[in-house]
Amino acid sequence: MAMAALPPELVDSILGCVYYTKGVADRRILSSCALLCRAWSGPAQRLLFRHATLWGMHHGREHLSFMEATNPGTERGRTLGGYVRVLEVLVGDKAGMDLDDADLASIIERTPRLYELILRVTGIHQLGDDIVQKLKQLARPKQNSNGGGTTLPVEDSEAGCVAEEATPTPVRIRALSLLSCGVQSPILYQLLSVWPSIEFLFIGVEIAAPIPRWLPECRLYQLTLMRTPRPAIMSWLLSSSMQSLRIVSFRDAPGRELDPLFEEFGPRLRSLRLMNYSLRAASVLKMCPNLEEFVLVQLSTLFELENLPPSLEHLNCRNLPSEDQSLASVVRAVDRLPRLRVVTCAKEAQAEETFEEMERICAHKNIELHVDETPFWVPEEPVYVDKFPRSRSVASFALMN
Numbered sequence: 001m002a003m004a005a006l007p008p009e010l011v012d013s014i015l016g017c018v019y020y021t022k023g024v025a026d027r028r029i030l031s032s033c034a035l036l037c038r039a040w041s042g043p044a045q046r047l048l049f050r051h052a053t054l055w056g057m058h059h060g061r062e063h064l065s066f067m068e069a070t071n072p073g074t075e076r077g078r079t080l081g082g083y084v085r086v087l088e089v090l091v092g093d094k095a096g097m098d099l100d101d102a103d104l105a106s107i108i109e110r111t112p113r114l115y116e117l118i119l120r121v122t123g124i125h126q127l128g129d130d131i132v133q134k135l136k137q138l139a140r141p142k143q144n145s146n147g148g149g150t151t152l153p154v155e156d157s158e159a160g161c162v163a164e165e166a167t168p169t170p171v172r173i174r175a176l177s178l179l180s181c182g183v184q185s186p187i188l189y190q191l192l193s194v195w196p197s198i199e200f201l202f203i204g205v206e207i208a209a210p211i212p213r214w215l216p217e218c219r220l221y222q223l224t225l226m227r228t229p230r231p232a233i234m235s236w237l238l239s240s241s242m243q244s245l246r247i248v249s250f251r252d253a254p255g256r257e258l259d260p261l262f263e264e265f266g267p268r269l270r271s272l273r274l275m276n277y278s279l280r281a282a283s284v285l286k287m288c289p290n291l292e293e294f295v296l297v298q299l300s301t302l303f304e305l306e307n308l309p310p311s312l313e314h315l316n317c318r319n320l321p322s323e324d325q326s327l328a329s330v331v332r333a334v335d336r337l338p339r340l341r342v343v344t345c346a347k348e349a350q351a352e353e354t355f356e357e358m359e360r361i362c363a364h365k366n367i368e369l370h371v372d373e374t375p376f377w378v379p380e381e382p383v384y385v386d387k388f389p390r391s392r393s394v395a396s397f398a399l400m401n
Contacts, residue, residue: 005039006039008039008043011039011040011043012043015030015033015040015043015044015047016394018030018033019047019394020392020393020394022373022374022375022378023374023375023378023392024378025047025050025051027048030044030047030048031044031048034048045080045083046083049069049080049081049083049084050083050084050085050086050397051084051085051086051088052066052084052086052087052088052111053088053089054066054087054088054089054090054099054107055088055089055090055120057097057098057099058097058098058099058100058103060097063099063103066107067106067107067110070084070110070111071110072109072110077110081110081111081112082111082112082113083113084110084111084113084114085113085114085115085116085397085400085401086114086115086116086118086400087107087108087111087114087116087117087118088118088119089104089107089117089118089119089120090120090121090122091103091104091119091120091121091122091124092121092122092123092124093123093124098122098123100124101124101127101128101131102128102131104119104131105131105134105135105138108135108138108171109138109171111171112168112169112171113169113401114171114173115173115174115175115382115400115401116173116174116175116176116177116200116382116400117173117175117176117177117191118177118179119176119177119178119179119181119187119191120179120180120181121178121180121181121182121185121187122180122181125182125184125185125186126185126186126187126190127187127190127191132190132193132194135194136193136194138170138171139170139171139172139173139194139195139197140170141168141170172195172197173195173197173198174197174198174199174200174382174400175198175199175200175201175202175382176191176192176195176198176200176201176202177201177202177204177379178191178202178203178204178205179202179204179205180204180205181205183205183206183207183208183209184208184209185209186209186212188203188207188209189209189211189212189216192216192218193212193214193216195218196216196217196218197218198218198220199218199219199220199221199222199244199382200220200221200222200382201218201220201222201223201224201237202224202226202379203223203224203225203226203227203229204226204227205226205227206227206229207227207229207233208229208230208233211232211233211236212236215236215239215240216236216237216239216240217240218240218241219240219241219243219244220237220238220241220244220245221244221245221246221247221384222245222246222247222248222249222382223237223238223241223245223247223248223249224248224249224273224379225249225250225251225252226251227251227252228250228251228252228254228255228258231257231258231261234258234261235261238261238265241265242264242265243268245265245268245269246268246269246270246271246385247269247270247271247273247385248265248269248271248272248273249272249273249274249295250273250274250275251275252275253274253275253276253278253280253281253284254280254284255280256280256283259287262284262287262288263287266284266287266288266289267287267288267289267290268290269288269290269291270290270291270292270293270385270388271291271292271293271294271295271385271388272284272285272288272291272293272294272295273294273295273296273297274295274296274297275296275297275298276296276297276298276300277296277298277299277300277303277305278300278303279303281296282303282306282307283307285306285307285308285309286307288309289309289311290309290311291308291309291311291312292311292312292313292314292388293312293313293314293315293316293388293389294308294312294314294315294316295316295318296316296317296318297318297376299317299327299329299330300329303329304329304332304333305329305330305332305333308333308337310337310338310339311339312337312339312340313339313340313341313342313387313388314340314341314342314343314344314388314389315330315333315334315337315340315342315343315344316343316344316345316389317330317343317344317345317349318344318345318346318372318376327345327349327352327354327355327358328354330343330345330358331354331357331358331361334358334361334362334365334367335361335365340365340367341367341368342367342368342370342388342389343358343362343367343368343369343370344370344371344372344389345358345369345370345371345372346371346372346373346376347371347372347373349371350371370389374392378392379392380392381393381396381397381399381400382400383396383399383400384399
């Protein structure tokens, strides 16, 4: 059967199977599929434009190509812009030839169905007030007298009259990753003021800017911290999220000064992710009695895995590649957890002498033992979880519409 004659459902299934390679989108394969034939071009382009990355210069090749492809004045441009769900942008100073905050607003304006914004900021302290207002207008279009969104006059070439354009779609971002900015920069606060719709927040940089007088309206479902802010900033970030927060990830073990917060949201947490296991980690686990998932990047050779709640259904232990595996404590934990369904470990764990014992216990207790080759630093899709583990899969794409 010729490739062009395959049913569209089968083409979508094939492209879904090749989309990820070890958790990362394989753009080379997708680009080849887009050039294969007309029947494959549309579905492949939809996946290629799903995650747009712009790290280039202002009016550089990358920037101009994207702006031309997503030209809202053409049907094709509106279609391609509507495919974008994840936007990854480096914003800097236009004087240094970088994309600036005005470029960011123009790009977001072309991506009305944007779900996740991944932002790196360098060379600027904050977004301009005019840019913040423009982003707010994109997020919450003005209402017309009939209660709808803003309507814009456009010329109807056939009728020779002026008609009203369809109501613009609000850009309601659900996931924000701020990977870099100045320590004293208020950009995080500005973005949270623009998008109270944010439910998944990844902070990859130290934040020490004074907190605003207003409180954020966003109700976070997941919070990931590469640097733990001061207690005052943490309290501000979570002021509207104590009832909604379900997944928390810390690169640095949360200090005792955060215990009051953990005592409040800890009983509702479903997943806790920590970099290292320590006595402090054991204390934190005590405040999270209803966890369904515990993820640990680096096992300890000194401490047993203690205080794991009996509610745990997924245990994920992923050592750093350069570290020796120490699965003995994991084997003992698996043996005593009554509700455990899935155990995940890195591929290197198969060389550990206790891995066979792990396999035996998992088989005896009907526990799925999953060996994952995805690097631990590759994030999952920011979507709601029914059952853990939440793997990185094209099955999540429908939840990001």
